[in-house]
Amino acid sequence: MKILFLKSAAILSVIGLTACQPSADTDSNIDVGTAAPDAPTQAVDNAVQKDGKVRVVLQDPVSEPRACILPIRIENGLEGDVSVTMIGFDVTGPGEDTKGNMFAPIAESGTASEARVILEGQSCDAFETLSVPEVLCKENDADCSAKIEFEDGADLSFSQAG
Secondary structure, three states: OOOHHHHHHHHHHEEEEEEEEOOOOOOOOOOOOOOOOOOOOOOOOOOOHHHHHHEEEEEOOEEOOOEEEEEEEEEEOOOOOEEEEEEEEEOOOOOOOEEEEOOOOOEEOOEEEEEEEEEEEEEEEEEEEEEEEEEEEEEOOOOOOHEEEOOOOOOOEEEOOO
């Protein structure tokens, strides 16, 4: 009985393997080693012209339920690495005013980094202006605050207080 079972299993295995082989009329021009090209990816351009300036750029805000996320791009046109910090800025508009802080990641020379400030409690349409009383900018260990330029976004604008 065991021998009959083993012979039957062996025959079925051979039939199964044969069924998996391509037939003789299969097109032999198909290159199975070439994969389909990947879907195009969207590259983020972080290159910045070295022009002796540091730009703080308001990006389009993102509204979440009961919160607003403010992406702020730091573009480093200086020769050294730059860190930018804004402490205690005011955000005003038709909604309730609030305060915020921004600690941006270091932007290497000729590149950009992005900070995301989260303002809880309201959607982004409650805000129109970011008033910045003080900006700290460090290029390596030197102060670079005088080299900062602010660029407004489509929905929010900067106001330098004090």
